[in-house]
Amino acid sequence: MQRAVSSKPTKVRKREVYTAPLHVRSKRIIAPLSKELREKLGVRRVRVRKGDRVLIVRGSFKGHEGKVVRVNIKKERIYVEGAVLRKADGTEVPFPIHPSKVIIIELDLSDKRRKELFGKGASGGGS
Template identity: 60%
Template sequence: MGSKATSKQPRKVRKRMVYQAALHVKAKQLTAPLSEELQKELGIKRLRVRKNDTVLIVRGSFKGHEGRVVKVDVKKVRVYVEGVTRVRSDGREVHIPIHPSKVVITKLDMSDEWRRKVIERRKAVQAEVKEG
């Protein structure tokens, strides 16, 4: 059995965790906290941001803006929100990428059966943690 070499150097750890991470790892970095109402309703604190979720931006120059997620870029770990745009020099309007840690999910897109199952599963785990 070969040993998996790990480094103590923060720069190398960061390089592997952030810059060279596989896409399935980066997908987990796309989680955002739920609003307080959703937390009480669903019994979980955070979920992965998906297209058509409604989010509230809580940091940055677009703070307070609420809109629908139009695109999720897993490779760049960024979300694009409806109405958060700027005009390029050639006149085109482009969406500004927002890091998912800077948003709060206010409304979920529950059209996917898999997502409902994930929420139920995580809800059960959270209930177990609170009990014991």
Template identity: 60%
Template sequence: MMKAPLSKELREKYGIRSAIVRKGDTVLVMRGDYRGHEGKVLSVDLSKMRITIEGINIKKADGSLRPVYIHPSKVMITKLDLTDKKRKEKFEKLEKVK
């Protein structure tokens, strides 16, 4: 499982420190060359243990763009994608418990 830390607001709201990164979550890059960039998660690659983020690309020699793979521990989740019914229920339970 690929987890990333939650922002302070989400941490206070749900009472947990980290959550599994999913496609559609909005994340902020905290470490590396792309520090400060914020965007939606476009894909989650479980075999490489990396994620791709909207707007973070690298230009190849032929001029085409390729997404940059970033480890989820180097990002912070700022907004959760709660379109999935099960995930939404899980976070609603956490909110009620707190």
């Protein structure tokens, strides 16, 4: 038996988002750069990586600044140190944040390939 495919564009777009493979989902984990970094590198937004320093600009943790401790590609969320929820029993759990709700204020350039990418400055291409 064949499954019926919807002709509704909204349903088709939603299916593409939630059934996308991980290599496609990882491209959606991007965040804008701060004004200083944007002018320095000539790039508007980049993929968020573990070790980047970010400023949360939306939600209950607005104004909080910290390092990215984990990136969840499957859920398309990042976890920032200090942005935690306290459960009823007192334990703390990291709070998932959408990458579009943060601004990258410092890049982790410890990786050789990433350093090469942004070492080019304004003449280098964007992501």
